[in-house]
Amino acid sequence: MSQNQPISSLILPPRIILTQTLPPRTNSIQIFVKTPTDQTIELDVLPSDTVKELKQKIQDRDECPFYGISFNGNILDDSSRLSDIGIENGSTCCCYIQILFKTSTDETLELDALPSDTILNLKQKIQARNSSEFSSISFEGIELADNIRLVDAGIKNGCTLCCFISIFVKTLIGKAINFQTSPYNTVEYIKHLIKNTENIPLGQQRLIFAGKQIEAHRKLSEINFQHGSTLHLVLRFPGGPL
CATH class of the missing domain: 3.10.20.90 (Phosphatidylinositol 3-kinase Catalytic Subunit; Chain A, domain 1)
Incomplete structure (x- = not known):
């Protein structure tokens, strides 16, 4: 720069301002889900997610088939939003399965049950639906004790049980x-x-x-x-x- 050149005549390079774009806040929450294999998994979800979307996230993490989801003992409709049914950060949902039961009168009942339900729990559900009497429940020809849980007996979604x-x-x-x-x-x-x-x-x-x-x-x-x-x-x- 010449000593006689005025400062106002100098051309300075443009100023560069670096900015960081942050991802938008999603307000996601973390919930727990008990799967059909009695495992507990953690999931990040949005309060605006529907139960159907929650099902898909569960299936992406656990391939064991299930029939639906329950929360606080209530079966959830696929179209319900999590925020509308009281599911919030830290809540626990359960996957339930649907099984078939052949009664002593040759009827077939469809029953919703949790994998953690015992055979005794299942008997009570059957007796609430059907008046025919029976002594015990069998699966694949084996008589099941009252204190056995469905998941421990290998009973999964779609299985058929029979009465003895x-x-x-x-x-x-x-x-x-x-x-x-x-x-x-x-x-x-x-x-x-x-x-x-x-x-x-x-x-x-x-x-x-x-x-x-x-x-x-x-x-x-x-x-x-x-x-x-x-x-x-x-x-x-x-x-x-x-």
């Missing part, structure tokens, strides 16, 4: 034999149970119900045989009448 009924077989000498069995088992199956416990050959057994001999291929449910009913066992010896 308590029946009696009465002999001519007055002995009453008790069996726990599915109402969908056949009379032939009951004869095998008798053979295994009483050592009576199949060919010597005749089972009577309501005054009539029951064919071996008939299912108990088909003859209106219910929880607590009694079959009468009559023995047929070789050479005797059929």
Whole structure:
């Protein structure tokens, strides 16, 4: 710069101002979800999210299928917004499953249940929906104890459970034999149970119900045989009448 050049004639470079663009505040909240496998996961959600959007976020984190979501014991509608149903930061939601239950009268019930529900809880739900009596619940042919949780028994969304009924077989000498069995088992199956416990050959057994001999291929449910009913066992010896 020349000593005689006035300062006003100098051209200065333009001033550069650096700014930082911050992401907009989303007001997201953190909630907890108990999944169908009884795991607890943390999710960041918006109060404006719908239950349907929450379902998708859960499925992105946990692939185990479920039927719906509950909060404070209430089943949530897909269209509801989280803020409208009281879900806030720190809240806990639960995934519930839908299972099928075959009653002793050959009906199939759809039941909503939590994976943490016990078999006893499930029995109470069934009894509130159906008046048919039964003694216990089975899954894949295995009788389940009342204190077992659904998740521990491997029961998932869409599974089918069946009832067991308590029946009696009465002999001519007055002995009453008790069996726990599915109402969908056949009379032939009951004869095998008798053979295994009483050592009576199949060919010597005749089972009577309501005054009539029951064919071996008939299912108990088909003859209106219910929880607590009694079959009468009559023995047929070789050479005797059929």
